[in-house]
Amino acid sequence: MQPFENVSIESIRRSFAEELCRINGISSPAILAAFSTVPRERFAGIGPWMIQASGAQTFTESADPRDLYRDALIVLDPAKRLNNGQPSLWAVHLNLLDVHPGDYVLHLGCGAGYYSAILAELVGPRGHVVAFEIDQVLADRARIALEPWPQVIVLHGDGACGPFDPADAIVVSAGATHPLPAWLAALKLEGKLLFPLTPARGPGAMAYITRKDTDLFAATLCGSVFFVDFEGARDTTISDELARALKRDHGFSVRSLRCDVHEKEDSCWLHGNGWCFSRRAPIAN
Numbered sequence: 001m002q003p004f005e006n007v008s009i010e011s012i013r014r015s016f017a018e019e020l021c022r023i024n025g026i027s028s029p030a031i032l033a034a035f036s037t038v039p040r041e042r043f044a045g046i047g048p049w050m051i052q053a054s055g056a057q058t059f060t061e062s063a064d065p066r067d068l069y070r071d072a073l074i075v076l077d078p079a080k081r082l083n084n085g086q087p088s089l090w091a092v093h094l095n096l097l098d099v100h101p102g103d104y105v106l107h108l109g110c111g112a113g114y115y116s117a118i119l120a121e122l123v124g125p126r127g128h129v130v131a132f133e134i135d136q137v138l139a140d141r142a143r144i145a146l147e148p149w150p151q152v153i154v155l156h157g158d159g160a161c162g163p164f165d166p167a168d169a170i171v172v173s174a175g176a177t178h179p180l181p182a183w184l185a186a187l188k189l190e191g192k193l194l195f196p197l198t199p200a201r202g203p204g205a206m207a208y209i210t211r212k213d214t215d216l217f218a219a220t221l222c223g224s225v226f227f228v229d230f231e232g233a234r235d236t237t238i239s240d241e242l243a244r245a246l247k248r249d250h251g252f253s254v255r256s257l258r259c260d261v262h263e264k265e266d267s268c269w270l271h272g273n274g275w276c277f278s279r280r281a282p283i284a285n
Contacts, residue, residue, distance in 0.1 A: 160232025
């Protein structure tokens with residue numbers, strides 16, 4: 001990053017977004033525009049800020065917001081292990097999710113709201129983002145920070161509980177051991193769900209799920225991710241089975257999520273109660 005002297009915050013923000021896109025091979029003008037537009041400092045609290053990078057935590061030298069435009073975590077609450085998310089990770093995954101202008105998006109576990117604002121930029125003024133946060137302090141903080149985006153509604157509530165209104169996309173910002181029925185039920189046909197699939201220990205994978213039929217979804221697992229747990233979306237038995245499944249092939253063989261009733265078979269990558277990550281192709285009826 002270039003020195004701050006005589007460089008505007010807008011230029012720093014634009015350079016930050018361009019670097020995110022260049023390094024990660026993102027060609028989407030919408031992703032570039034969103035990260036160029038949303039002020040990260042609005043969601044970071046009062047500086048100096050605790051920055052986490054490469055496993056180490058350090059404070060910025062000053063409260064100059066231009067120091068926040070780096071690909072690092074901003075720690076929001078060290079006691080709860082809460083941070084505002086790795087910009088490169090979310091730029092990559094939101095690019096693959098391909099949210100469109102006018103979409104209705106659920107953001108579950110929105111934290112301080114930075115990525116809710118990014119989603120708001122992606123759906124545009126005619127779209128809607130409904131952001132849930134279970135922590136009352138963070139929900140209040142996000143509601144204030146998101147005031148410039150009237151297409152966002154922040155609700156203090158449990159994102160593990162439905163029912164939810166039908167959504168074009170659902171983005172989950174904490175780790176689950178399995179997809180929840182309330183999430184799947186809310187997806188429109190061709191609606192997309194993005195959530196971190198994480199065991200109790202070790203890395204997880206980001207799950208992309210697209211509804212193809214009533215009980216059938218295309219599914220892809222990719223990446224190596226670590227997330228704070230999503231309360232209400234954890235099961236210790238499933239966590240152990242998930243860890244073993246990820247150790248086998250990191251989820252590369254997963255092609256669909258089945259919700260039809262069936263016995264466990266060779267094509268089942270991770271078989272659960274009412275859901276199954278499968279190696280079978282997602283062929284709708």
